[in-house]
Amino acid sequence: MQAVIEAKLFDKPGELLELLEPIARFNGNILSVSHIRELKSAGKIPARIELEVPDRRAFGDIINALEKKIEISNAKLNDIVEIKRKSFAVLLLGHVMDSDANDTIKRIVKCGASVSSFYLGIKNLELPSTAMLWVHIDDKKYDALMEELDKIAKEKKLMVIVE
Amino acid sequence: MIKDDWCGSMKNLKIYLVGFGNIGVGFAKILAKKAEAYRERYGLNILLTGISFAEGSYVSGKGIPLDEAIGYATARKLQKHKLYTNESFDDVIGKVDADILVEATPTNIDSGQPGLKHINAAFDRGMHVVTSNKSIVVDFHKLVECAEKAGLEFKYEATVGGGIPIFSMYRQCLQSQDVISIRGILNGTTNYILTRMYEDGLSFDSALQQAKEMGIAEANSSYDVDGIDSTAKLVILSNAILGTNHRYKDVKREGIANISLEAIQMAKKHGFAIRLIGQSDGRHLVVKPRLVSVRSPLNVGGTLNALEFETELLDTLTIVGKGAGSIESSSAVMSDVISIGSRC
Ligand SMILES: NC(=O)c1ccc[n+]([C@@H]2O[C@H](COP(=O)([O-])OP(=O)(O)OC[C@H]3O[C@@H](n4cnc5c(N)ncnc54)[C@H](OP(=O)(O)O)[C@@H]3O)[C@@H](O)[C@H]2O)c1
Numbered sequence: 001m002q003a004v005i006e007a008k009l010f011d012k013p014g015e016l017l018e019l020l021e022p023i024a025r026f027n028g029n030i031l032s033v034s035h036i037r038e039l040k041s042a043g044k045i046p047a048r049i050e051l052e053v054p055d056r057r058a059f060g061d062i063i064n065a066l067e068k069k070i071e072i073s074n075a076k077l078n079d080i081v082e083i084k085r086k087s088f089a090v091l092l093l094g095h096v097m098d099s100d101a102n103d104t105i106k107r108i109v110k111c112g113a114s115v116s117s118f119y120l121g122i123k124n125l126e127l128p129s130t131a132m133l134w135v136h137i138d139d140k141k142y143d144a145l146m147e148e149l150d151k152i153a154k155e156k157k158l159m160v161i162v163e
Numbered sequence: 164m165i166k167d168d169w170c171g172s173m174k175n176l177k178i179y180l181v182g183f184g185n186i187g188v189g190f191a192k193i194l195a196k197k198a199e200a201y202r203e204r205y206g207l208n209i210l211l212t213g214i215s216f217a218e219g220s221y222v223s224g225k226g227i228p229l230d231e232a233i234g235y236a237t238a239r240k241l242q243k244h245k246l247y248t249n250e251s252f253d254d255v256i257g258k259v260d261a262d263i264l265v266e267a268t269p270t271n272i273d274s275g276q277p278g279l280k281h282i283n284a285a286f287d288r289g290m291h292v293v294t295s296n297k298s299i300v301v302d303f304h305k306l307v308e309c310a311e312k313a314g315l316e317f318k319y320e321a322t323v324g325g326g327i328p329i330f331s332m333y334r335q336c337l338q339s340q341d342v343i344s345i346r347g348i349l350n351g352t353t354n355y356i357l358t359r360m361y362e363d364g365l366s367f368d369s370a371l372q373q374a375k376e377m378g379i380a381e382a383n384s385s386y387d388v389d390g391i392d393s394t395a396k397l398v399i400l401s402n403a404i405l406g407t408n409h410r411y412k413d414v415k416r417e418g419i420a421n422i423s424l425e426a427i428q429m430a431k432k433h434g435f436a437i438r439l440i441g442q443s444d445g446r447h448l449v450v451k452p453r454l455v456s457v458r459s460p461l462n463v464g465g466t467l468n469a470l471e472f473e474t475e476l477l478d479t480l481t482i483v484g485k486g487a488g489s490i491e492s493s494s495a496v497m498s499d500v501i502s503i504g505s506r507c
Contacts, residue, residue: 041434041456089435089454093426121429130429159421161430161437163454 003028003051003059006074007066008044008087009035015070016047022065023051026058044071053077071116071136084139088163090149092131097122099156101131107152111145113137173206176504179213179259179290181252181281182267186295186321187214188236189493190265195229197497207504213259220255221246252277256284263500266294272395272411275301282306286313293499295321295492297395300411303402316506318499319403323349323396324468326491327484331498333404333472340475342404346442349396349450351466351486352380352387353419353439357452358464360427361436367422379466389418390439390450397441397448404472405445414448422452430454436462 009015016035023030029052039046053059059077066072075083092104097120105115114136121130137145146162153160180187194201194209201207210226221227223246235244264285268278278298285292286309299306299319310317320330333342348354352374359370371388374380386392394414401407419439430437435454438461442449455462460481463469468486473479485491 039458041458043434089430089433091426091430091435091437091454093421093423119429119433121425123425128423130423130425132429132433159417159426159452161422161426161452161454163435163456 091161094158179261185489186267189489270297291316321495344444347470401443
């Protein structure tokens with residue numbers, strides 16, 4: 001069976017190997033690999049692998065193993081989309097900590113998203129702060145997450161700026 | 164149809180220009196400079212047979228001498244011109260001999276007036292219409308319908324993206340496919356402010372002040388800063404290109420006034436700029452500040468505008484250019500006029 005996996009890799013040694021190792025382990029046969037440094041965005045480089053897998057189960061095993069280590073953006077099996085992920089940055093402006101940043105992240109995760117990094121900029125606890133986070137979510141759940149972010153913004157008087 | 168009015172192998176194309184400010188004068192300046200080229204290239208002898216402004220009008224069946232009219236407008240002495248009468252648009256529209264009305268009065272997105280009244284009156288009298296006035300957002304589909312019913316042309320290239328040929332490109336180059344969504348930077352003033360914050364580390368207030376001093380922002384900056392201008396343009400774009408029937412109030416809008424320098428710097432550190440982006444997929448219309456990767460073709464600086472079309476067959480297509488300015492926007496008005504003159 002023909003498969004395609006697209007992922008976003010950190011620009012550091014060994015990342016590409018992390019992607020290739022589970023493919024070999026579950027008997028995938030790599031046909032081509034592209035890793036385009038020129039398209040680096042937000043510190044990550046997109047990679048695309050075309051491969052053959054013995055069956056659907058092996059494909060599932062490969063995806064499960066990969067998801068533990070790296071960010072998969074798309075995956076197709078026999079031209080049918082199995083995974084379509086959106087990964088994007090979100091900037092929060094306002095009293096991010098005072099309005100319970102922990103709760104904000106929990107509500108994002110409750111929509112089915114995962115949050116991979118969280119950066120906080122505070123000058124003074126009295127003043128509004130800025131936080132930046134990276135969110136990953138299945139394409140189908142994206143609209144619901146946007147609605148939740150709107151709600152969070154209104155309730156907590158935050159400005160939410162999405163990529 | 165343009166009335167048969169030939170002068171040798173030359174076709175006279177008579178224009179009634181309503182609004183003689185930045186755009187109106189810019190249009191007259193382009194015509195003064197390029198009239199000969201248009202005669203040679205297109206066989207079009209373009210004449211201004213009427214000009215109206217708030218306090219009066221000039222009318223001349225033979226064509227108003229352009230340099231003189233531009234001179235009086237620049238000196239703010241319109242009433243000193245020998246052709247000056249205190250007649251208003253309502254007096255002139257019934258008697259002026261014109262094929263095309265060029266409408267360039269101020270935008271009013273609440274009532275649409277006086278622009279809508281001018282455009283409808285021109286259709287009633289069998290004139291084609293070219294406009295730079297975003298008031299068309301108030302009644303967009305009705306105007307398109309009126310023009311179609313009367314067999315007249317209605318063109319509005321300058322309303323969005325100033326001099327960037329957005330609607331012409333769509334009509335002439337994307338016929339083979341559907342446009343799925345549109346997004347972009349539709350307002351040069353806000354983009355200038357965000358650029359100064361990003362590049363020079365200015366606060367929002369200082370960047371706005373600088374934009375005012377340079378004549379890029381109005382004294383009352385709310386129209387730009389609160390995203391009102393971008394919203395009107397997004398509705399025109401979406402209705403014209405995605406075939407939607409949206410109104411101004413259907414758009415979710417958020418401006419840039421609350422964006423702090425810290426936010427811009429945090430975004431910058433991670434490879435992003437903040438831009439005010441209007442976007443429509445035909446269902447949801449939103450104008451909001453967004454993080455844009457510094458490598459994205461949409462990440463243009465200064466007063467530039469950029470527009471990205473997601474298309475059925477071409478993937479994405481981005482066009483960038485000057486989104487405002489008297490000469491830039493007037494050049495789009497002139498292109499609309501020539502395209503009508505060349506076809507009719
Ligand atoms: N400037 C740009 O870069 C740009 C770009 C794209 C689109 N636009 C749009 O194009 C339109 C014109 O812009 P602009 O910058 O040229 O504006 P402007 O400099 O304010 O000029 C407006 C003109 O309209 C005249 N006017 C006002 N009310 C009138 C009425 N009831 N009847 C006849 N004339 C009337 C004004 O006359 P008085 O001078 O006597 O008041 C003035 O000559 C606006 O809708 C604007 O949004 C502008």
